[in-house]
Amino acid sequence: MxxxxxxxxxxxxxxxxxxxxxxxxxxxxxxxxxxxxxxxxxxxxxxxxxxxxxxxxxxxxxxxxxxxxxxxxxxxxxxCSAESPKGRRSVCYDREALEARKKHKPENSAMDMAASMNIEILTEEQYRTLQKFGPFDQKTSSWIQTPADIRKLGGALFCDYRYGHVFVYHNGADSYYGARGFRGLLKV
Structure with a gap:
């Protein structure tokens, strides 16, 4: 890609x-x-x-x-940007979700963008680790790696930080919002 x-x-x-x-x-x-x-x-x-x-x-x-x-x-x-990276927002979760949308398709998906950059999307545990250095995503949210059983049913997970806590939510994998992107990691 x-x-x-x-x-x-x-x-x-x-x-x-x-x-x-x-x-x-x-x-x-x-x-x-x-x-x-x-x-x-x-x-x-x-x-x-x-x-x-x-x-x-x-x-x-x-x-x-x-x-x-x-x-x-x-x-x-x-x-480590304060909010979900601006150049990676308004994307649905993955290619399958992108292709499933009939109307108003976003330009890309989080998983495809991460793959094109050769990075990984954070897991829930990694997102919680990041918050030890934060707070991050007080106004935005970020897709996280979603377990296969949830994804199989059409859902995907995302997180944000509100009221002093990390919240994990679900949404249809084909959804996208201007304030939701994704955070990645790279091992060197």
Whole structure:
């Protein structure tokens, strides 16, 4: 589904690294004990992952490191924008839902967009983890990975943060709203 080149120009590479470094340094509470130089080295070894982070940034996700998996030696980036990424809103849940709509189809689906960016949509557990650094989605909501049994019946799950709590809701997978998008993660 990727329709863009997955290679960054030198200028794009420098811009995304500068943005990521600034966000990393500004939000040390998200990744205490981690060093930017090690994160940057890992990114430079994986230009395809840097491309995905650039896509996350370009769609308003404001990706930042929120976890480090010591066993796998992986830095895990989540979208950390205050609200659901602006460039990923007004989408239904997946391709099946998009094709099922007869009228007023959205331009895309969350699952297709995530696949085209080579990222994963957050699970409920990951969404709750993100909120430890938040609050996020106080005015918007974000699709999350939906269990197969729910999806099989036509539904999909989304979350938001209201009244000091994470709420998980359901909706028809073919629904879409201007204030609902999705948050992703990338392992580097």
């Amino acid at each position: 990727t329709n863009k080149s997955s290679e960054l120009t030198l200028e794009q590479r420098d811009e995304i690294l500068t943005a990521l470094k600034a966000r990393f340094e500004k939000n040390m509470h998200r990744h205490e004990g981690l060093e930017w130089t090690k994160v940057q080295a890992k990114l430079e070894e994986n230009p395809d992952k840097l491309w995905s982070l650039n896509e996350m940034e370009a769609t308003g996700g404001e990706p930042d490191v929120v976890e480090y998996d010591l066993q796998k030696d992986e830095y895990i980036f989540y979208d």
